[in-house]
Amino acid sequence: MSTVFIALQANEDTRPIIDAIALDNPAAVINRQPAMVKIDAPDHLVIRRETIEDQLGRAYDLQELQINLITLSGNVDEDDDTLTLTWNS
Amino acid sequence: MDMKATKKKLGMKERYRALTRDLGWEPSYQDKDAIFPYASYEGIKVHDWDKWEDPFRLTMDAYWKYQAEKERKFYAIIDAHAQNNGHLNITDARYLSALKIFLQAISPGEYAAHKGFARAGREFPGVGTQVACQMQAIDELRHAQTQIHAMSNYNRYYDGFHAFADARDRIWYTSVARSFFDDAMSAGPFEFMIAIGFSFEYVLTNLLFVPFMSGAAYNGDMATVTFGFSAQSDEARHMTLGLECIKFMLEQDPDNLPIVQAWIDKWFWRGFRVLGLVSTMMDYMLPKRVMSWREAWDIYGVENGGALFKDLARYGIRPPKGWDDAEKAIDHMSHQFMLGLYQWSFGTSFHSWIPSDEDMDWLSAKYPDTFDKYYRPRWAHIRKLKAAGTPFKNYGLARLCQCCQLPSVFTEPDDPTLTCHRETVYKGEKYQFCSDGCMDIFNNEPEKYIQSWLPMPALFSELGGDVGAWMNWVSLRDGVDNGDYDGSTDQQHFNEWRGLATSNL
């Protein structure tokens, strides 16, 4: 097992996104650090557009994540509906 | 931000194809090798450039939109910082030493990376790669500009920020970063990608930007947090590009494996030496600390780097050769470096200081196996010398490493009481090194590294050993920019202005 992670700036834009990630990834651990939130998960993390839209109450383009993204770890794959991070697939 | 997400006519994958590969063409009247003359001499074999794909599938139109939004956010905060006495809201002016080092050593590296990616984008034949390099070249230029702009607010009030370009070119503690980028920029495009895209971005920038910027937030420095996180939002893309690039090379041809492994070995070690500066900034220069260098290394080096190399093992990649030596150095390097910076502080365009009792207790708690045993006695003696009116200044200067160009402050991996001594003779001339890692890099390409311009020898070869002339030449104002923080004008000003800001006297 390896840890994949994504870190986002701690702000109003990301609050619903972090909630969405927590809903979609029960194994994820949310670490709140000064000015940032780092989300760790074992081997795999998925970010879903639909869940974010539910939390946000509006349409969302997953590429908007770029604006508040700080760093990540793992092999990335992104399409219109999901962004996944994986190690050891 | 509330951006409009409109229903797109094409899906992300189709858009990516239309705006990368569909922009390319097969040349008809020029030979492909003549158009891309640097694509093959490094020995990397590529059979199908179309296999290259940016996993974020970011296209240029979306890139401009998101980058513009990042810039708007950045400048809103920079304006607020300038309008609200941001220079007084930091925890302590000691903190600024970390920023001065950042501005003199790291920000110029961003500009170097910009030039490097602009070149790599021209030299790679694949369109997906060209587009990704173009974005990164623009990103790196943006980083250099936003960093210089953010820190220029401090230049109005504090010393040591005024001549960062001269410091970058001429002073001694910046040459580790300058030589890192010069080395990468003078390599071929594939090696450049491993150097910057993979080793620096993927393995190391987390250590530079993430805990340090979180530390800036902790120390009330809104300007730096903002440029740091704004830059780091691009780094996530750069890291992904670096990882894709390495996987691409390894998947294209099995003959690429030994070449790529040798580059990983080399560039991990070169990057690790640049982090010597960062370790010191984290452990000593943040008045309020988020985590120690050791803790950051455990998260971003051991855990994250470990996960990466475990994942790459399926291609036959092993962890970098210097990995074990790096681990042995973690509990020592920040202390060894800070002791050096303090004793040579007459030659630094920033201030250093003797850690307080409270600082030393923190260091001792974070480094239980090393600080009290090796480093506290030295600081205690240095404090005694200062109290006796004979502050410690080491005019013996330093032996610089021919490869990383840092003073040889590092010890034997298995004996923290003995300086690491390595030397070699090439074409009848002697060369000195700080470590096996640096000596191996030299021995692999000696013709490159014999050309190193080493700042301390240059003091004698170019200026006859005249320290005053050297200070003028590096734009360091003696008694103003350099020396102990205790008694400095930065200290006086900060205390005086902070007093004015909170009272009506």
Add this chain to the structure above:
Amino acid sequence: MTVKSIKDYVGVSRDRVENFNGKQLVYVSWDHHLLFASPFLLCLPPETPFAAMVSGPLTALVQPDPDAAAVDWRTVEWLKDNAPFTPDFSRSLAANGIGHKDQIRFRTPGLNALLNAA
């Protein structure tokens, strides 16, 4: 291995001895005395007697160390090229075979106040 390049690649050393105006660089390191963060860099004429290097710059530079006063220069153990070495104090650096950018180390067994203080 040589540098991978598209044509012949030959470098020129920037720190050749002829660039030092008749002088040479010598590095000196005191084993296990890390109050001094790095080996010293000295720039001296090759005709400098070994004794003059020791009594001049070296003695002055090591003063901040609490062991400095107890050093007996005639009995310390010397190394050059990281191997045992017996200098002739009356002869020059050149006559002692100490070339440009060579490093001298010395050991003072039993003297290490800052290490024992822990």
